[in-house]
Amino acid sequence: MTSNDEKLQKVGEAIDRLCAIEITGRGVVGDLYAAARARQEGPLCLSVAQKLIERVQPGDVVVIATGLPTYPWFSGEQDGPVGAGTLARALVLALAARPVIVTEAIHLEMCRAAVRGAGLYPRGIDEALRLPTTAAVVAFPTDWTEAGREADRLQERLRPKALIAIERPGANDHGHYHSAGGFRLTDHCAKVDVLFERARAQGIVTVGIGDGGNELGCAMIRETVHQAVPRGVRCQCPCGGSVVPAAVTDHLIVAAISNWGAYGVEAALALLLDRREILHSRDVDRRVHEWCAQAEANNDGPGLLDPGTDAVPVEIHGDMVELLGFMVASGIDFGRLYKEPRYPWLAV
Numbered sequence: 041m042t043s044n045d046e047k048l049q050k051v052g053e054a055i056d057r058l059c060a061i062e063i064t065g066r067g068v069v070g071d072l073y074a075a076a077r078a079r080q081e082g083p084l085c086l087s088v089a090q091k092l093i094e095r096v097q098p099g100d101v102v103v104i105a106t107g108l109p110t111y112p113w114f115s116g117e118q119d120g121p122v123g124a125g126t127l128a129r130a131l132v133l134a135l136a137a138r139p140v141i142v143t144e145a146i147h148l149e150m151c152r153a154a155v156r157g158a159g160l161y162p163r164g165i166d167e168a169l170r171l172p173t174t175a176a177v178v179a180f181p182t183d184w185t186e187a188g189r190e191a192d193r194l195q196e197r198l199r200p201k202a203l204i205a206i207e208r209p210g211a212n213d214h215g216h217y218h219s220a221g222g223f224r225l226t227d228h229c230a231k232v233d234v235l236f237e238r239a240r241a242q243g244i245v246t247v248g249i250g251d252g253g254n255e256l257g258c259a260m261i262r263e264t265v266h267q268a269v270p271r272g273v274r275c276q277c278p279c280g281g282s283v284v285p286a287a288v289t290d291h292l293i294v295a296a297i298s299n300w301g302a303y304g305v306e307a308a309l310a311l312l313l314d315r316r317e318i319l320h321s322r323d324v325d326r327r328v329h330e331w332c333a334q335a336e337a338n339n340d341g342p343g344l345l346d347p348g349t350d351a352v353p354v355e356i357h358g359d360m361v362e363l364l365g366f367m368v369a370s371g372i373d374f375g376r377l378y379k380e381p382r383y384p385w386l387a388v
């Protein structure tokens with residue numbers, strides 16, 4: 041391993057740690073992160089960014105699945121759609137990818153708002169595949185049979201190179217979807233698990249980003265979720281099962297808030313490609329949150345239509361982006377230190 045590689049690993053480590061700091065004090069993310077890390081090689085966000093750079097060529101589709109119907113409104117939150125919007129922007133800037141956001145019909149409007157806030161045109165598939173700086177936003181069926189047909193159709197049409205789920209519930213062994221608190225969400229959820237399972241079987245890279253154990257990707261750390269998350273092992277709905285989805289992904293990123301996992305991937309892409317602008321700015325972050333809230337995505341926790349996620353207000357998310365941005369910029373500088381010192385008067 042060269043010095044630059046070691047430095048990259050260290051910055052990647054710092055990105056992971058920052059994204060997994062549990063500022064709301066829920067007390068579960070430390071265990072979930074450690075379990076995810078024990079089962080995968082290298083820092084989580086950096087590994088995913090490396091895989092995306094390896095697999096995604098200009099014009100290739102990356103599917104981003106998001107949307108979590110929150111109890112008791114059964115309408116979405118900003119955790120997920122916001123990260124889907126900002127990650128879509130980063131994938132366009134970094135890789136000239138064609139992002140396709142897949143969600144419930146009830147969450148189309150908030151996902152379109154997030155995409156628009158992130159500076160991309162929200163479009164249907166045909167237009168999005170043809171035009172740059174777009175992201176397709178498409179509804180996926182809540183019915184299992186229709187979902188199977190739609191998965192085949194999308195696979196054929198999109199030929200995606202990667203699938204990423206952000207704060208996306210998945211069906212447990214009894215076929216039921218749950219909130220982190222164990223409430224049943226089954227009837228309201230798009231059955232995108234099918235899309236992930238089929239893609240994975242074909243060798244397409246699949247990534248889950250979660251913060252509570254009930255999201256796609258968390259099957260990798262099932263036992264830890266059962267031990268660490270209240271209601272993790274037994275839901276509050278009549279199925280009496282685990283909140284952990286049955287479907288498995290190749291990668292799992294655990295963050296304190298799922299959007300922060302998406303931010304971490306953006307930061308790692310920026311670091312690897314030596315371009316700070318790939319990670320979105322504080323201004324973009326605020327705009328995405330605000331427009332998403334305006335489209336009735338709530339700040340889950342208080343359940344208010346204020347900009348924010350998991351009871352963390354939008355300013356703090358902006359701070360997170362600033363911190364990550366600084367780490368990326370320093371990381372890039374450190375990387376260059378071996379070629380051309382930033383402060384030549386210190387080089388003796």
Ligand SMILES: [Zn+2]
Nearest residue numbers: 275277279280
């Ligand atoms: Zn249940």
